[in-house]
Amino acid sequence: MDNCIFCKIVAKQIPAGVVYEDEDLLAFKDINPAAPVHLLVIPKQHVATLSDCTDEHAAVLGKMLALAPKLAAEHGIAVKQGPDGQRSGGYKTLINCGPDGGQEVYHLHLHVYGGPRPWRGLG
Numbered sequence: 001m002d003n004c005i006f007c008k009i010v011a012k013q014i015p016a017g018v019v020y021e022d023e024d025l026l027a028f029k030d031i032n033p034a035a036p037v038h039l040l041v042i043p044k045q046h047v048a049t050l051s052d053c054t055d056e057h058a059a060v061l062g063k064m065l066a067l068a069p070k071l072a073a074e075h076g077i078a079v080k081q082g083p084d085g086q087r088s089g090g091y092k093t094l095i096n097c098g099p100d101g102g103q104e105v106y107h108l109h110l111h112v113y114g115g116p117r118p119w120r121g122l123g
């Protein structure tokens with residue numbers, strides 16, 4: 001897609017801190033991280049927003065979400081559970097959709113945020 005910044009990252013026309021790549025997905029570091037770990041997972045094929053997704057996108061949406069725990073493990077933000085059952089660590093996944101959803105880049109992306117709190121403005 002012309003003039004799509006994330007398509008340009010997929011095409012390696014502009015640099016990004018790529019942390020994962022396969023035939024369908026790319027994951028890279030957010031340029032303006034809102035948490036100690038802030039990654040973006042995108043489909044390589046351009047789709048502007050979650051609202052444009054149909055049943056045909058179910059597989060790639062599933063792949064995007066399934067990648068989050070793998071990235072979390074690789075970046076030290078997985079949920080850990082102690083012998084007493086107490087959980088620590090963890091992360092937040094988020095898809096902003098449309099203007100009222102806070103979406104700024106119109107190429108579908110899943111945010112993965114994690115690391116020690118506090119984080120900037122994410123609840």
Ligand code: 5GP
Pocket residue numbers: 005016017028029030031032033040095096102103104105106
């Ligand atoms: P949105 O508000 O659309 O859900 O989030 C877009 C995200 O993309 C923001 O967190 C922003 O920092 C990130 N971003 C925007 N442009 C670039 C870029 O050129 N490179 C990278 N790595 N991240 C970007």
Ligand code: ZN
Pocket residue numbers: 001004005006007008046047106107
């Ligand atoms: Zn795009």
